[in-house]
Amino acid sequence: MSEPRESRYKWALVALLSGAFFFHQADRALFGLLTVPIQAELGLTDVQIGWINTVLSWTLALMTVVAGFVGDRFSRKWIITVSLIAWSLMTVCMGFIGGFAGALFFRSVATGVGESFYAPSAYALIAAHHKRTRSLALSIHQAALYAGLMFSGVLVAHALGFLGGWRQVFIAFGLAGTLLGILFVFALKDEPSAARPRPAAAAAPKAPLAEGLAAYFRNPSALCATAGFVAIVFVNNAYLFWAPKFAALKYSLSVGEAGRGVMFGHHLFALAAILLGGVLTDRFVRRMPRFRLGFQIAALLCGAPALAALGFAPTYSGMLAAAAVYGVFRGFFEVNTHASLFDVVPPRYRSTAVGLLTMIAFFFGGLSGIVLGGLADRYGVRGFEAGFAVMAGVYVLGALAMAVSFFFTFNKNRVVEQ
Template sequence: ADRQVFNVVLPLIRADLALTDQAMGLIATTFTAVYGILVPFAGMAGDLIDRRKVVFLSLVVFSLGTLLTGVASSFLLLLLFRGVATGAGEAFYSPAAASLIGSAHERTRARALSIHQTANYTGIVLGSLVAGWVGQTWGWRAAFLVFGVGGLAWSVLLYVRARHFILPERHGPSNCSIPTEEPGLHRGQFSEALRLVLTTPALLGQLLAFGGLVFVIVGFLTWSPTLLYERFRLSLADAGCFSVFYHHLLAYVGVVGAGWATDRLIDKWPRVRLYAMAFGLIASGPCIWWGAQTTNLSELYIALALFGLFRGIYDSGIFAAIFDFVDDR
């Protein structure tokens, strides 16, 4: 939800601080760049430190970044608080969280991670709706303050609950030819992980495919609320909500359905998750093109919904498929 606040109130920030589209785009790009650069280090942190602490600290950092974005008075402060601080905080969440969930759910791994992915969808949709309503009612700064305070409160609750969670034992994957070693040996060695990725075609393909999807998703989430607000004259709340609602509604169906199906088929077809991901990614292309070309609002919603369905099929394996080739260390 925090990630989408900026995108929904972008027109208000741009007008209030007299910024250009290029400046707003640079802030979003900086967020993504910081996120991408720090993710490998986040994975190393999850190997070296208690993953529960990594998740908690990531929530604190990106919630503080969101809170401080609400008091930013210049482009540079926006770039620092939104682009750097929030991006850095969010980078450390996914590796540790996915590792915890994947280790705790072996036979139902894709389903468990798919359900976790639906939280991302729900947060984006509800966050867009709330941010749009708060922004048009009390201003864009209030939207960041609401989500920043809410995130800090949630991090405290998570910390209290996570203390009672027993960390699962780490073990080897079903499709990995590399023998599993005792936990603690070579932990956090970045060179070992990099070598594994570069010498395993399935992992390298996932890396390139995910990079392509993120390239599209960042542009979609950043500018689609503004597109509906300015081109189709929707209110800020409606633009924020409907720019992502139909997309993520069908994504629910895709991610949960594909997660359930691939869990059932994985023993018979060990690469079924990769095939499902490839299908979802390829099928998304025409939907994106259709949505970008149409001038009809209903057609745009249909295109975004179909994009969401196929994107959900792809998302069902983004973490589970990695566990098929990499041991839990």
Template sequence: MNNSQSNTPAYSWALVAMLWVVAFLNYFDRNLITSMHDPVVADFKLNDSQFGLLTTMFLLSYGVLSPLGGYFADNYGRKKVICFSVAVWSAVTLWTGFVGSFHEMLVARVVMGLSEACYIPAALALITEYHHGRTRSLATGLHMSGLYVGLALGGLGGFIAEYWGWRHGFQLFGLIGVAYSVVLVIFLKDKPMPQSNSNTETKSSNLFQIFKELFAVRSFLVLMFYFCVLGIVNWLIYAWLPTFLKDHFHLGLGEAGISATGYMQIGSFAGILIGGLVADRWSKINERSRLYVVIIGFTIGAPFLFLMASTHLLLLAIAAMIVYGLARGFNDANLMPILCQVIDNRYIATGYGFLNFLSTIVGGLMVYAGGMLKDAQIDLSVIYQVSAVLMLLASLSLLLVKVQTQKLSSE
């Protein structure tokens, strides 16, 4: 495929389709383990804190490398970083299916985190290069829907563990990912840049100078706070919701795993379509449209997260998960487009990588803390209620973000 072909509208959407598969594998592979709580704990004789540590170590390594992953994508090409990331984490997924001890699994989770950290900043930056104002939120949201499907089907880990053993899922999807990385090497293309850009723009090779420029933008600091809270809430949901539903509503392991991921992802998928389309169209007349869509989403959705944690009626909890998922879809369709309006586009992957770093480090620590609190007999419902209040406050803080008009006019 030559440069002219990769610069067509058709390829712009083909790119989203290719990366959708990667996004699916990204979240499916990392979240298989969360719905396999009981067999993994029994196999390695773990307590809940140790099981939580598996996700925490993944998130810590994922977070630490995220800024560097974004920096590599900004300076050495999105395609190289994406292909490398997919190949390595898929190989590690395969390895996880053969680990012989808890400590070996910890090492595998760390390596998986390091390799997956490079993907999201590079992929979202590549998508926003191919898609501008009229399609940016929708394209970003459609890509993020791959994460939702990965999360939703990751709940199948409970059924896989019940019928075939917990190792088989890691072995199968590890092989699939390794094969797909070869497909990406052949068909994925970096965005052909106009010749004039190379003469007028230079990319800094100094990571610390880039961070200095980012931290000088007040709106970026607001986004840092928002991402931290988002990371706390998201990862408490990813890691502990199957266990919460199993204990709170007396569900089986497989049913809890599917319920924890499936219903929320249904809402999220609707959210990225509605939130993406609304924000793209609204942006024609209001440069703050993407911010407002996110704020509206969580102003409605956060109280429903609180309701999910408070009710003892399963049907009401399901409805609450769907509504909260809708709000999360509004968010995921618009976060990267918002960042494109706040910071220099030359550093967009680095900036997103740093925000990812903050959210995953804080989120990872809270996953471990959630296990400790559960061991201390503190109900997960209380943890989710507090999370809902924090999410509402964080979304309202986005009112302080100032977008740069020239970013919109250039689109």
């Protein structure tokens, strides 16, 4: 591909993959937004809904490691394309389920497997096409994640009014993603030839798996960073899976109104915090190496009261305000998630460390679906209120774990790069 054509295509690639990532995240939010009508028709308990969400997280945890391995060895164009079409078709199948077993298979297992293969190959493909513009390209792609979450509630509210039921919404979302996947067959290209590894580079020895595992599990600062991220994922999953239903029940709202409110404002403030947090961190971390870590600890401690306030807010507007504040501190933490891990893990082992971080966070973070489901099944709205208070406690525990690194181990484990 000539240089002018490649220059044009690399931005078309970002646009295409941003569209896929939008559907990736909107689809992830879809089940939580439609929980109320799904339960009403299928007779599912909150515990069963919790298991559906938890098994989805466990599937993502397990398959992300496999997806990273596959993405380094096969065509990324076809991995992304097949992934998009697969999860979209499974979303269509959700429109025809008859009970718990169908939801568990099509939502938690089949959709989860399809979604897990997207991100590792998408990030790598963008990086291959973008050298000098890599940060900007990845930022645009990442913004699509928040756009999908922000606008999912708005889209579902309109789709319910237009299409008439939750089954039709799943089918419509799935068909839209399938059509985009068919476009990818013709429009998506693999990395340019200049970005492909040369034979000598391809034959270069990679770090043995045992070394990578040791670099992670024998590194107390890496484990502390993981504990903080587990807290973030645990709470994020609880909010994504249960906040729409909680708002609808507590404040007597329609499904569309509740989903639109809790999804849009929270993720808008989180996105703004990520953009601001990146600038702040880059400014101070050169002079104060522990600034990033301290910034994350402060974000968890400040976010905890907002989570408690979210659960016990007497009015819907109060809940939305608390959700916005929680979004700000969530964003301040998430902008530094991988950077703080890289501060203490040598470059040779970072891919392994990211895979382990993601797997552990999604495995333990997925348990929040069962926790809130069990509390809601037993105590109703009061169970949700208590559940978000528990989420505040999880943030505090995450901050305490990261404080161990800040005060005792960070300087010893810190990796200094030239």
